[in-house]
Amino acid sequence: MSRGTGAGYDRHITIFSPEGRLYQVEYAFKAVKSAGATSIGVRGKDCVCVVTQKKVPDKLLDQTSVTHLFPITKFIGLLATGLTADARSLVYQARNEAAEFRFKWGYEIPVDVLAKWIADKAQVYTQHAYMRPLGVVAMVLGYDEEKNAQLFKCDPAGHFFGHKATSAGLKEQEAINFLEKKMKDDPQFTYDETVQIAISALQSVLQEDFKATEIEVGVVRKEDRVFRALTTEEIDQHLTAISERD
């Protein structure tokens, strides 16, 4: 006579529950939301822009050291939403992998190859009991020679997809609803439009207007393939453009 919940460990390590679910993976998703921040990514015609909240919990903290935006190589960026410690571990490993790839094969790692590597690593944690899944959703962005602008999202379950636009974190679903409406007819946004759509999506979903110091913006574009975080002045310009538009 088998008992309903098995040995009861299905909530503690990544083994199957009776309904065929992995509770630890689902809890990892909850951990991403518990960090309290929301992130948005939008892919335009020839550029990608990612935006996230910059919550500095204590005035005594050095603001410049608080960041969720990490360059992995000169040309690929990663926006991590969720537990910051897990994010740093992931970024460290991703940087290592990208550097090894460049050394081994003689060319820069493509965005989708790196995204797949991150997702495959996440899958290992969902199948092996000795490591828990990471509480991070990673948005990887870059400009590929053959496939143009690319935005990938990798989650704790090991899924990864390319996106025209996406979101992660606390208000993920609201943001996706907002973005679905904007991207419905497959528009090909210019650089300025992409950045402004991303920022205004965040503002709309969180229902507050931001100051330039309260958000982080990262971009990659055809004209300038290096991954860059925008300066406070540049963010200000876009915020002004948005408020003038409305």
Added chain:
Amino acid sequence: MGDSQYSFSLTTFSPSGKLVQIEHALTAVGSGQTSLGIKAANGVVIATEKKLPSILVDETSVQKIQALTPNIGVVYSGMGPDFRVLVRKSRKQAQQYFRLYKEHIPVTQLVRETAAVMQEFTQSGGVRPFGVSLLIAGYDDNGPQLYQVDPSGSYFSWKASAMGKNVSNAKTFLEKRYTEDMELDDAIHTAILTLKEGYEGQISSNNIEIGIIRPDREFKVLSPSEIKDFLEEVE
């Protein structure tokens, strides 16, 4: 493969003699998107639904049907990340066989080795079974073949099979429609009709995937425009 701290198996027998983790894995497969395969007289077709979580997802970045060798393809129902791991391992095994024997791996051997990997994960320390069932389609010197591999590692050769959410309706439909001397193009039409039966919403060339293998022994995934042609023939 045992993981250091976990040198005991997580999949153990229940008092009634069942391996519950495998049963739960099968439940995970049963809640996955429907996929099916049909073996015709002159080829094999495999197909699956491709429902993406949002219209914002770039559907060209996702391919559920994958080639393992030039003459063997595979589709799954269940957990996508687990599928990627199996595809990678199977491809490596096929290459190792070729390196050793200078011949392409026969379909049955690749199926057997993939199934062995899946079985290992039901017995090794510190791991859970794979949450996928695979349909492996191939064409070699033994003709067209279709195999289904389950999370337990057991595999069977099928004339036609289905997996995932709509499995019972799909199998009933296939049982009615299948004939031994079916041609590949008929099989493709039947596959599309079977998918259509259980599809919630409107089927189109962007939300299904079809892979075929003809007597030329080249596995290929159909492009959306090729799928569109077949869809129009079915209407």
